[in-house]
Amino acid sequence: MKPLGRHDRRKATQRRGLRILLWIPCLFLLAQISGGLVLDYAWVRPRYPMKDDMLTNLHSRKHLPEIVFLGSSRFGSDIDCGVMDAELRHRLGDGAPRTFNASLPAGDPTVSERTLEELLQQGHRPKLVVVEVEPGCLAGKDNWLYQHVLNVLDWRDVPEAGLALCRNGRIMYLVRGRLLPLCLHKYHIRKEATRLVKGMFGSTPALTPSDPPVGTPILDDPKPPATTAAVSAVREAGGQVFAREVQDFHLGGVAARRLERLLACCQSAGIKVLLVDVPVSTPQRLARPSEVDKAFLEYVNTLTIRYGCAFANWRDQVPDEYFADSHHAYHEGGVYFSRRFAARELAPRWRGKE
Numbered sequence: 001m002k003p004l005g006r007h008d009r010r011k012a013t014q015r016r017g018l019r020i021l022l023w024i025p026c027l028f029l030l031a032q033i034s035g036g037l038v039l040d041y042a043w044v045r046p047r048y049p050m051k052d053d054m055l056t057n058l059h060s061r062k063h064l065p066e067i068v069f070l071g072s073s074r075f076g077s078d079i080d081c082g083v084m085d086a087e088l089r090h091r092l093g094d095g096a097p098r099t100f101n102a103s104l105p106a107g108d109p110t111v112s113e114r115t116l117e118e119l120l121q122q123g124h125r126p127k128l129v130v131v132e133v134e135p136g137c138l139a140g141k142d143n144w145l146y147q148h149v150l151n152v153l154d155w156r157d158v159p160e161a162g163l164a165l166c167r168n169g170r171i172m173y174l175v176r177g178r179l180l181p182l183c184l185h186k187y188h189i190r191k192e193a194t195r196l197v198k199g200m201f202g203s204t205p206a207l208t209p210s211d212p213p214v215g216t217p218i219l220d221d222p223k224p225p226a227t228t229a230a231v232s233a234v235r236e237a238g239g240q241v242f243a244r245e246v247q248d249f250h251l252g253g254v255a256a257r258r259l260e261r262l263l264a265c266c267q268s269a270g271i272k273v274l275l276v277d278v279p280v281s282t283p284q285r286l287a288r289p290s291e292v293d294k295a296f297l298e299y300v301n302t303l304t305i306r307y308g309c310a311f312a313n314w315r316d317q318v319p320d321e322y323f324a325d326s327h328h329a330y331h332e333g334g335v336y337f338s339r340r341f342a343a344r345e346l347a348p349r350w351r352g353k354e
Contacts, residue, residue: 238326
C-alpha cells in the first residue's frame with residue numbers, strides 16, 4: 001500500500017476531527033434525551049420534588065381521604081384541611097369524610113389532570129374532587145403551559161403542547177424541557193442523588209401510616225393582618241397581571257381540553273366533581289371584564305350539563321383584608337374560607353343535598 005503523503009494525512013486528520021466534532025453534540029443530546037426518559041418514567045422526583053412530596057404525604061395516610069382538592073397555589077393558601085376536617089366532623093359526625101389538598105404551584109387543569117391520573121394509577125379513587133377554575137387558567141393562549149413543560153409534561157404531550165407554545169411564542173421552554181432535562185434539573189438531581197447515597201449507608205426508620213388528628217371546630221374568624229400601603233400596592237399590581245392574562249380572551253386551549261378530559265375521566269369512574277371559582281381580592285375581580293366573565297360562566301355551565309359536575313362561585317366571598325396579594329390568602333384567610341366552604345359546600349353535598 002502506498003503510504004499517504006503529507007497532504008493526504010492532513011485531510012484524513014481533518015475529516016477525523018470533523019467526525020469527532022459532530023459526534024460530541026450528538027452524544028450530548030443522546031445523554032440528555034436518555035436521562036430525560038429516566039426522569040419522565042423512572043426517577044421522577046428530581047423533575048418535580050413538590051409533587052412527589054405531596055403524593056408521599058397522601059400515601060402516608062392510614063385511610064385515604066375521600067375529598068381531594070386539585071388546583072394552584074391559590075388553593076394552596078385557601079384550603080386548610082385541618083379546619084375543614086374539624087368543621088365536617090362537627091356537622092356530619094364520626095363518619096365525616098377527610099380532606100386532602102393536592103394543589104401545586106401554577107396548578108391549572110393541565111397539572112390537575114396529570115395529578116388525578118397518578119392518583120388513579122396508584123389505586124386512590126376519591127369520592128369527590130374539588131377543582132379550581134378561573135378565566136386566567138382556562139384562557140386559550142395557555143398562560144401557564146410553558147411552566148408545565150419543564151416539570152410536569154413528557155414526550156406524550158409534545159404534539160399538543162408544541163403547537164400551543166408555538167402560538168404563544170414560548171416554544172423554547174419545550175426545547176429546554178425535552179432536549180436539556182439534565183441541565184435543567186441538575187440541582188435536584190444532585191440533591192436527590194446525595195440523599196440516596198446517604199440512605200445506602202444509614203437506616204431509614206419505617207413510617208407507620210397514620211391519619212392527622214381531627215381538631216375542634218373553629219367558632220370565630222381570625223383577625224386579618226393589618227393592611228399596609230405595600231400590601232395594597234401588591235394587590236393592585238396583581239390585578240394588572242390578571243388583566244393581561246385575560247386579554248383577547250377565548251377558550252379552546254390546552255388547559256380547557258385537559259379540564260374536559262379530567263371531567264370525562266371522573267364521570268366514567270363515578271367520581272363527583274365540584275368546580276370552584278376561587279376567592280380573589282377586589283382589584284383582581286375588577287380586572288375581569290364583563291365579556292370575559294360571561295364567556296367563562298357560559299363555558300362552565302356547559303361543563304356542568306355535559307359532565308354532570310357542579311359549580312360554586314366563591315370569587316367574592318373572602319374580604320380583601322385576608323389577602324396577601326391579589327389572589328393568595330394569608331393563613332387567616334385560609335381559615336376564614338375553609339370554615340365556610342366546608343359548611344356551605346362540602347357538608348351538604350356529602351349528605352346528598354345539592
